[in-house]
Amino acid sequence: MISANASSERPWVTLVMDGATSVRHYGMMSQALQANATAIFANDLQRSEVRTHATKMYLDTIRRLQLSLRSPRWNDPIVMHTCMIVTLFEVIQSNNPAAAYPHIRGLAHLIEQKGPHTFVSGLEHRTFRYYRINLFLMNLHDRRPSFLAEEKWKTIPFSEDCQPKTILEALVDILVEIPGVLAAIEAMKTGQLGHYALVQKGLELAYWVRRLVYDLESWKEAYIWTYPTICTTPRLHSLSLLELCTLSTELIPYKHNLSEALNCYAAAHLILARLAHGMAEKSWLVGTVLRQPHSLHDLVAAITIISERHISDANTEMVSMMVTGFSLRVAQSTEEVQDPVLFQSIQKLLARINREMGRRYNINYSVPKDTQRIEV
Structure with missing residues (x-):
């Protein structure tokens, strides 16, 4: 599921694999990779005992992750990368990409807690650039505002000596605001607002949509x-x-x-x-x-x-x-x-x-x- 052969889409994979096979981090991340690989074999072989073994490894990885997240090591990059790897397990087991959303929500919270300054360089910067589109799609699915729409998340991770934003990354700066618009519309539908308050909210949303249209044309x-x-x-x-x-x-x-x-x-x-x-x-x-x-x-x-x-x-x-x-x-x-x-x-x-x-x-x-x- 995660190959050691890095490609242009995943320039961080080789570094993650090096971390997974190092003496210090061999346990948790390597176990997450093995759980995914075993789940794939279970799909191929249609063997219930292989699936059970994969699930046991996955659950043990989750237990170790929970302990790490409650410890002073919660900010360790290996914890974040292990979280990324386990998001794939549910997709493999259930054949449903939406099954990964609970893990992605947790990962989004972890990234937000680490703060934008954590992602200005190195492996974490590369990971952030790769994973931002996943977080946007999850927020769009949930109709929840994204912390990525905050200006600091659009600028600080790209503020040091790094490759300029790609054409798609520049567009993502606009896309990440759309879940917030959807959330605001849902809130307006369910809120107990009077006629004039509804008109005012409607106009505010209309101008928000109009600004995003302008931003898309400027892009x-x-x-x-x-x-x-x-x-x-x-x-x-x-x-x-x-x-x-x-x-x-x-x-x-x-x-x-x-x-x-x-x-x-x-x-x-x-x-x-x-x-x-x-x-x-x-x-x-x-x-x-x-x-x-x-x-x-x-x-x-x-x-x-x-x-x-x-x-x-x-x-x-x-x-x-x-x-x-x-x-x-x-x-x-x-x-x-x-x-x-x-x-x-x-x-x-x-x-x-x-x-x-x-x-x-x-x-x-x-x-x-x-x-x-x-x-x-």
């Missing part, structure tokens, strides 16, 4: 229109969203990072557009504040265009499949768009991602229907 101007392989395209600024996405899929050589970022950009716009559509239906005044740059249909179609090209290119790195799956699930849950052909394509693309996850990571990966959709 496009800063990172997409200046991207080296497309910045010389004639009439670039006048291209429609679908034309821009089609252009990105036709580049030779194909640029994975550009397509991943554009896919997440379209998904973020789609979430905000659906929120704006729902808010405008309830209040004409709010609707006047929210003018969306793209139609719902174009956003769903853009995600489909990019995802199909991306999956066809056989880029099966974990983060790449995660962000593509996220965008497709946002598109899949957009019931406002009535296009059977488009949604059939989305279903097929999600099935291909599930098969690739199973093939590459040796898991019978099958997302239950109630967890595939991302509701807004």
Whole structure:
């Protein structure tokens, strides 16, 4: 499940494996890795006794983790990395990616407690950069505000001598605010507010959505229109969203990072557009504040265009499949768009991602229907 062969998506893996096999840390982290590996073998062999042995190792690792978290060693990097490894066990055992969320919530709390200054360099910095998208997806699932939306978490971990933010990492700085918008809308729905208080809250949320739309367009101007392989395209600024996405899929050589970022950009716009559509239906005044740059249909179609090209290119790195799956699930849950052909394509693309996850990571990966959709 975690290979010692480090790749561009996981530059920290070799260092983690070195820590796992060192004399000082051999126990806890190594046991977590063995529990995951044994669970995979149990899936392959369909042997209940192997599964039982894997579960025993996992439970013993959890016990040791709990002791470490209650001790002065709670801040040790090995504790955090062991937490990351055990999040995979539930996914392997249950074949459901949402099963890892309780562990990810605990890990998010640990990262927040350690503070942003902990992640400015070394292995912890690399880990933070890799794991930030996981924390965003968990907060989106829970509809809970993310501590990553605080300015200090966007700047301090990147404040020392490190590689500049990638095009996707710069976009994540905007994405991490979306769970907070969803949480605020849920609170407004369930709160006992009078008419005028509801109007005021509605306008505040409308301006928040409007600011995020502006931030997304500013990101496009800063990172997409200046991207080296497309910045010389004639009439670039006048291209429609679908034309821009089609252009990105036709580049030779194909640029994975550009397509991943554009896919997440379209998904973020789609979430905000659906929120704006729902808010405008309830209040004409709010609707006047929210003018969306793209139609719902174009956003769903853009995600489909990019995802199909991306999956066809056989880029099966974990983060790449995660962000593509996220965008497709946002598109899949957009019931406002009535296009059977488009949604059939989305279903097929999600099935291909599930098969690739199973093939590459040796898991019978099958997302239950109630967890595939991302509701807004």
